[in-house]
Amino acid sequence: MSAVPSHALQPILDVRGVHKRFGGVEALKGVSLSLHPGEVVALAGDNGAGKSTLTKMISGVYPADDGEISLDGKVVRFATPEAAREAGIETIYQDLALADNLSIGANIFLGREPMRRALGVLPVLDRAKMASAAKDTMARLDFHVDRLDAPVGRFSGGQRQAVAIGRAIYWDARVILMDEPTAALGVPEQRKVLSLIQSLKAQGRGVIFISHNLQDIFAVADRIVVLRRGSLAGERRIGQTTHDEVVKLMIGG
Amino acid sequence: MASLTPSQVLNDRASRGSLSRVLLLAARLRAWLFLLLLLVLFEVWAQVSYGASFMFSSYNAQSIAVFAVAPLLLALGETFVIIAGGIDLSVGFIMGLSAVISAQGANIAGSYMPAFPAMLAGIAAGLLVSLIPGAVNGWLISKLKVPPFIGTLGMFGVARGVAFLLAAGTTVPVTNSDFAYLGNGRVLGFPLVVVITVLFLLLMSYILGQTRFGQHTYAVGASEQAAVRAGINVGRHTRKLYLLSALCAGLGGVLYTARFTAGAAQAGEPLLLDSIAAVVIGGASLFGGSGTILGTVAGSLVIAVIQYGLVFIDVEPFWQFVAVGVVIIISVLVDQTQRKLGGDR
Numbered sequence: 001m002s003a004v005p006s007h008a009l010q011p012i013l014d015v016r017g018v019h020k021r022f023g024g025v026e027a028l029k030g031v032s033l034s035l036h037p038g039e040v041v042a043l044a045g046d047n048g049a050g051k052s053t054l055t056k057m058i059s060g061v062y063p064a065d066d067g068e069i070s071l072d073g074k075v076v077r078f079a080t081p082e083a084a085r086e087a088g089i090e091t092i093y094q095d096l097a098l099a100d101n102l103s104i105g106a107n108i109f110l111g112r113e114p115m116r117r118a119l120g121v122l123p124v125l126d127r128a129k130m131a132s133a134a135k136d137t138m139a140r141l142d143f144h145v146d147r148l149d150a151p152v153g154r155f156s157g158g159q160r161q162a163v164a165i166g167r168a169i170y171w172d173a174r175v176i177l178m179d180e181p182t183a184a185l186g187v188p189e190q191r192k193v194l195s196l197i198q199s200l201k202a203q204g205r206g207v208i209f210i211s212h213n214l215q216d217i218f219a220v221a222d223r224i225v226v227l228r229r230g231s232l233a234g235e236r237r238i239g240q241t242t243h244d245e246v247v248k249l250m251i252g253g
Numbered sequence: 254m255a256s257l258t259p260s261q262v263l264n265d266r267a268s269r270g271s272l273s274r275v276l277l278l279a280a281r282l283r284a285w286l287f288l289l290l291l292l293v294l295f296e297v298w299a300q301v302s303y304g305a306s307f308m309f310s311s312y313n314a315q316s317i318a319v320f321a322v323a324p325l326l327l328a329l330g331e332t333f334v335i336i337a338g339g340i341d342l343s344v345g346f347i348m349g350l351s352a353v354i355s356a357q358g359a360n361i362a363g364s365y366m367p368a369f370p371a372m373l374a375g376i377a378a379g380l381l382v383s384l385i386p387g388a389v390n391g392w393l394i395s396k397l398k399v400p401p402f403i404g405t406l407g408m409f410g411v412a413r414g415v416a417f418l419l420a421a422g423t424t425v426p427v428t429n430s431d432f433a434y435l436g437n438g439r440v441l442g443f444p445l446v447v448v449i450t451v452l453f454l455l456l457m458s459y460i461l462g463q464t465r466f467g468q469h470t471y472a473v474g475a476s477e478q479a480a481v482r483a484g485i486n487v488g489r490h491t492r493k494l495y496l497l498s499a500l501c502a503g504l505g506g507v508l509y510t511a512r513f514t515a516g517a518a519q520a521g522e523p524l525l526l527d528s529i530a531a532v533v534i535g536g537a538s539l540f541g542g543s544g545t546i547l548g549t550v551a552g553s554l555v556i557a558v559i560q561y562g563l564v565f566i567d568v569e570p571f572w573q574f575v576a577v578g579v580v581i582i583i584s585v586l587v588d589q590t591q592r593k594l595g596g597d598r
Contacts, residue, residue, distance in 0.1 A: 082484045097482055099475040101542040102468070110472055111483035113465045124463040153475075 010073055011036050012206045013058065013089075013175050018067035020053050027053040029230045030067065035175060035206040040197060042217040043210045045227035046250055051210045054227070055177045058208070059091045060084030071175075090173035092164045092181060100153030104145060105130030107152055108137060108167045137166040141199055158189030165196050169203070176200055178209040182216050194220050214243050228252055280591045284535045284551035287580060291555065295562040307565065318447045319512075321557035323348070323505045325450060325550065327521065327528035328535075329457045330501030332549045334494050335532050336461075338474040338541025339401035341495060343390060344502040344528060346412035347383050348521030351506025353416050355379030356425040356516025359432050368431040375432065379510070380503045386412045387499025391492030405495075409525075416518035425516040436511030446508050453504065458546040470494065474541030527556050530577060534584045538592075555580060 011034040020028040028050045035041055043051045056062050058069060060078030068075050071087055078084040081091070098107050106113075109130050116126040131148040138145050143162050152163050161181060168176050181197070182190040190213075197220045200207050211217050217224055218238060226233040226249040234249040279286060292308050299307035307313055327344045334341045359375025366374070386408045393404035427433070438445045461467035469490055472480045480487050502521065510516040535552030537544025559580070560573045 081482070085484070091482075093482065097479055099472040099479045099483075099542075101471055101475040106468060106472075110480070111469070111485045113468055115465075118463075122459075122463075124459075125465070125468060 009036055012072060013208075014070040014073075015054070015058065016068050016070070018054070018057055018064040018069065020050075020057060020062060020065055027230055028057075031227065031230070031232050032067075033208075033225055035208060037174070037206055038201050038204045039223070040201050040207045040209070040221045042221035042224045043208055043227065044212070044214075044217060044224055044246065044250060045233070048229070049227040049233075049250075050230045051227055052179070053230075055091070055179065055208065055210060058084070058175070059089055059177055085171070085173075088172065088174040089177065090168035090171065090175070091177045091179070092161070092168060093179050097164050098152050098160055101151050103130070103134065103149050104138065104152055104163050104166070105132075105134035105148060107163055108134055108170050110167075112171075133170055134166070137170045138162065140169060140203075141166060141196055156189060157185045158192040161185070161189075161193050162196055165200065169200070169205075173205065175206045175208070178207065180210055180212070182211065182213060190216065214246060217246075218243070226250055277591065280587050281536065283584060283587050284548050284555060287534065287555045287584075288551055288558065291558045291562060295558070295566065298566050302566065307562070313561070313565065315444060315447070317554070317557050317561045319444050320561055321553050322446050322450045323509055323521065324524045324527040324531060324556060325454070325553040326501050326505035326508070327524055328531040328549045328553050329454060329546065330498030331528050332457075332532050332535070332537060332544050332546060333461065333470055334401070334498045335529075335537050335539060336474045336541060336544045337470045337491070337494050338477070339394065339491070339494065340405065340529070340539070341390065341498045342402065342405040342525060343386055343408035343412055344498060344505075345521035345523075345525035346409055346416055346518070347386050347499050347502040348506040348509065348524065349518040350386070350412045350416040350419075351379040351383040351503040352510045352516040352520040353420045353425055353506075353518055354382045354516070355507045356427045356510045357419065359427055359429045359510075360425070363429055368429050372429050372431040372435065375427075375429070375510075376507050379507045380500060383499045383503025383506065384496055387496040388492070390499070391495035394495065395488035395491040413518065420516065420518045427510060427514045427516065432511050433514045436508065436514065446512060449508065453501075454546060454550060457501075461546050466490075466493070471542060474543070527577070528553075530581050531556055533588075534580055536584075536588070538588055 013035040015031065015033040017030045017032055018028055019026070019030055031050065031054060033041070033054070043054065045051050053062070057064050060081040060083055063077065063079075070076065071089070076087060078087070099110060102110070105127070114126040114129045115123045116129070118124045134148055135145055141162055143159070152160055155163070165176070178197070182193050185193065194216060197207055197209065209221070221238050223235065223237055224241065224246060225235050226246060228250065233252065236245070295307040299305050327348060331341055331344060355375040355378055358378030359371050362371035362374035365371075390405050390408050393399040393407075394401050434445070436446055440448055461470065469480065469485050472483065472485065473487055473490055477487055505524075506516070506520055509520040531552035532544060532549050533539065533552070534555050535544065535548030535550070537548065556577055559576045563573045563576065564570060
């Protein structure tokens with residue numbers, strides 16, 4: 001299971017020298033980052049280092065002021081998050097990403113619900129399709145659902161995180177951005193989410209995850225990219241660095 | 254890495270005993286249980302005091318159904334708005350506005366054309382004009398970010414004033430015989446207004462339960478942020494919701510004018526709180542995210558049965574306010590308890 005990809009492969013995502021200014025504040029000063037299929041890259045840095053700004057530029061929330069982002073070797077400019085999602089870049093937020101009162105299937109299809117014709121004429125929601133897609137998708141993450149109609153609000157934090165990841169997989173996202181995926185969770189739940197990241201990697205998807213938790217980073221990431229005050233402070237392969245070195249990169253000096 | 258991927262089963266957090274399952278089911282069906290309880294109560298009372306039946310009298314059943322029509326129509330639109338986490342306080346006077354406009358519209362058109370097309374013109378005028386306050390509500394709430402409670406309270410005042418001004422402070426009698434038939438005629442023995450309302454509620458039930466629009470309404474009510482992130486245009490959705498609510502109120506106004514052969518600005522005045530009460534008794538949460546059309550129908554019938562039943566057993570009519578108030582409070586308490594237990598909402 002040599003998971004570390006060869007750099008001979010073309011990266012799925014290639015960010016080159018992006019800049020972002022908010023008024024007088026330069027949030028990003030020419031940051032570059034690449035992501036290969038089946039690779040997990042951790043994005044670390046202190047508050048205000050530019051992690052969120054960088055992921056928001058990749059996911060189409062903000063345009064870059066300068067520099068470029070390529071997907072599969074082609075330069076892309078996303079006007080909206082929907083455009084980025086269409087291109088296969090899905091973002092998973094630590095909170096507020098699911099409708100708690102809807103089922104897993106309804107959440108996977110939220111905003112893109114499948115319809116069928118009842119009695120050959122009347123268009124109605126295809127709940128059977130949503131339920132079976134939910135079941136299959138969750139099974140791919142090794143989660144087996146026994147109540148497909150239960151609202152997701154009834155599930156635990158880690159299971160809800162799995163549903164959000166399931167949505168990304170169902171829509172065949174190739175780049176998955178995760179913002180602090182383990183922050184709000186207890187320890188056993190954190191382990192579940194880390195195992196989900198492993199499954200994404202095994203499926204050949206690229207994962208970028210923001211985390212403050214070095215333990216998590218060292219458990220699943222292949223590479224760590226450290227930002228400091230809007231610039232790249234350093235980039236290391238996980239096998240060739242230590243906690244201490246990463247902390248030094250983060251705080252500088 | 255195998256140790257990191259244990260096979261797991263997504264279960265409900267609580268696997269409950271059968272007693273609490275029954276209790277949760279009872280909580281979910283509380284509006285229907287209330288209704289059953291009330292019907293039994295009035296039935297026993299009627300049998301003991303008058304030796305007659307309450308609910309098996311077709312006169313009583315039809316009177317209750319006709320009585321429930323207007324509050325139910327307001328409540329249908331309100332159900333969508335409340336599920337999405339909003340509130341529409343303007344529906345009562347949008348109904349009044351539509352009642353006045355449809356009466357005047359039918360009268361004016363009546364001097365140029367026969368009764369039937371004149372009636373249609375009146376109905377169209379009432380419904381179209383009701384969309385104006387609905388559009389303004391949606392614009393205030395989605396574009397200017399005015400809280401729904403405040404925006405629709407403002408529209409409550411505006412619609413009220415305009416309706417009274419148009420009616421010159423009085424009721425507007427309608428001379429159109431077809432319009433009168435619409436409000437008082439029958440098809441297959443059923444009052445026409447009840448038949449129209451049942452068809453309309455089936456349509457609303459379809460929209461809420463079977464379409465993307467309905468699904469997105471639930472999603473917006475659960476988490477606006479989640480809906481936005483799923484690519485739903487929440488602003489546009491909100492504007493459609495308030496248009497729908499106003500349209501329901503407009504239909505209520507048209508049927509009011511048909512039934513009483515007169516349009517009155519105050520037609521919907523006492524119905525606003527009844528309609529919100531019906532939605533809440535029907536199981537919707539004022540925090541948004543839950544509710545059904547069937548529940549709202551039950552809630553509306555509970556209120557109609559209380560109001561009609563208390564008159565029927567000759568209790569001072571003011572007791573109906575007390576009774577409806579108590580039912581609302583019990584209903585909300587049941588909802589809160591259910592939430593704490595983490596049941597289906």
